[in-house]
Amino acid sequence: MAVTRYPIAIEGETASVGTAAELVVALDVLQGQHDRVVLEQLRPHLAEIVGDPRGLYAVLRVLAPEDQVYLIETLGPRLAGVVQQASALRDILATLAETRVEERLLETLGPAGLRALIGSAEELAGVLEWVYGDCDDLALRLLGVEFLKRLFQSGYELGLALTALDAARQRELVELLGWERIPALVHDRRDLAYLLRALPGELSRRLLKHFTGEQLWEFVRDERGWRDLYRYLEADEAAYLDELLGADDAQ
Numbered sequence: 001m002a003v004t005r006y007p008i009a010i011e012g013e014t015a016s017v018g019t020a021a022e023l024v025v026a027l028d029v030l031q032g033q034h035d036r037v038v039l040e041q042l043r044p045h046l047a048e049i050v051g052d053p054r055g056l057y058a059v060l061r062v063l064a065p066e067d068q069v070y071l072i073e074t075l076g077p078r079l080a081g082v083v084q085q086a087s088a089l090r091d092i093l094a095t096l097a098e099t100r101v102e103e104r105l106l107e108t109l110g111p112a113g114l115r116a117l118i119g120s121a122e123e124l125a126g127v128l129e130w131v132y133g134d135c136d137d138l139a140l141r142l143l144g145v146e147f148l149k150r151l152f153q154s155g156y157e158l159g160l161a162l163t164a165l166d167a168a169r170q171r172e173l174v175e176l177l178g179w180e181r182i183p184a185l186v187h188d189r190r191d192l193a194y195l196l197r198a199l200p201g202e203l204s205r206r207l208l209k210h211f212t213g214e215q216l217w218e219f220v221r222d223e224r225g226w227r228d229l230y231r232y233l234e235a236d237e238a239a240y241l242d243e244l245l246g247a248d249d250a251q
Contacts, residue, residue, distance in 0.1 A: 006049070008041045010034050017042060020055025027062045035067045039074070046071065047078040053088030057095060065098045072101070072108050079105075080113030086123035093130035102135045111142045118143065121157030128164035136169050145176050152177070155191025162198035174203060183210040189219045189229055197232035204237045213245055220245070 005018035010030065017023050023042070027035055042049060050056050050071075060068050075082055083089050089109075096102050106114070118124050124143075128136050140148065152158045158177075162170050174182060186192050186207075196204045208216070220226050230238055 004045075004048070006042055006045050008038050010037060017049060020050050020052075020058050023049055024058050024062055027059070035063055036070065039067060039070055043074055046074050047082060050075070050082055052082060053084050053092065056082050057088070057092055060092065061095055065096075065101050068096065068101045069104045072104050076108060079108050080116050083109070083113075083117060086117045086119065086127060089117055090123075090126040090130055093127065099133040099135060102131050103133075103138060106131070106135060106138050106142060109142075111144060114139065114142050115147055118151075121152055121160050124151065125160040125164045128161060136165055137172065140169075140173060140176065148173075149177060149181060152185060154187055155182075155185045155195040158182070158185055159191075159194030159198040162195070167200045170199060171203065174199070179206070179210070182207060186211075186219070189221065189225050192216075192219050193229050193232040196229075196237055201234055201236050204234075205240050208241060208244055211244075216241070216245055 003018040005016035005022075007014055007016050008026065011034075015026060017026055017038075023038075026038060030038065039046065050059055056075075059071065063071060072079065083092065093102055093105070096105070109117070118127065127139060131139060143151075152161070162173065165173060182195075186195065195207060199207065211219075220229060229241075233241065
């Protein structure tokens with residue numbers, strides 16, 4: 001398919017750009033001196049030129065942070081269509097060095113864009129792993145509590161997302177989902193293990209309080225299950241579980 005190219009003019013020199021690779025070459029030649037001028041001249045066509053996540057990744061890598069923000073804002077509502085999938089969003093976030101750029105990327109995608117890209121807890125965890133500062137909180141707020149409740153169907157899935165967050169954000173996510181929801185995500189030993197491993201000690205103990213000793217033994221099942229579960233626990237969590245189940249019965 002023929003590529004449509006668009007002219008740019010810098011200090012009397014002219015060139016034409018039709019693909020992300022050509023845009024990267026043009027920006028490299030200019031060595032950052034006229035990047036904004038190039039982007040402004042191509043503004044109506046940038047979504048077409050960048051094309052796909054690979055193109056966006058390549059162009060962002062050669063831009064200064066302020067020009068990264070300009071490109072993201074220019075793509076606007078078309079940004080989600082360019083990014084296409086959560087794994088691409090994760091990779092793009094991994095290249096960005098400044099929180100303000102990540103913030104603008106998430107804000108530009110908005111709730112609808114993020115929900116279109118993120119379809120699983122694994123994908124959300126990958127995105128959260130590469131955001132900094134308050135951007136993880138921003139991502140969760142944009143996705144919204146109802147979306148998150150639908151996304152997490154097991155303790156294992158919630159544990160994946162929690163592992164990508166710091167302790168303060170873990171507390172916020174748990175409170176956002178609600179303690180009436182969290183215990184219902186525990187269906188088996190794996191769910192319990194992943195949640196206990198991900199949560200800080202005080203939240204692990206709070207989770208365990210929602211289960212009777214009989215329910216906990218249903219998850220543990222046997223001596224092997226007991227050993228498997230303990231591999232995921234901190235010492236204080238293991239001691240508290242001993243207390244709930246009865247250490248003598250566990251041997």
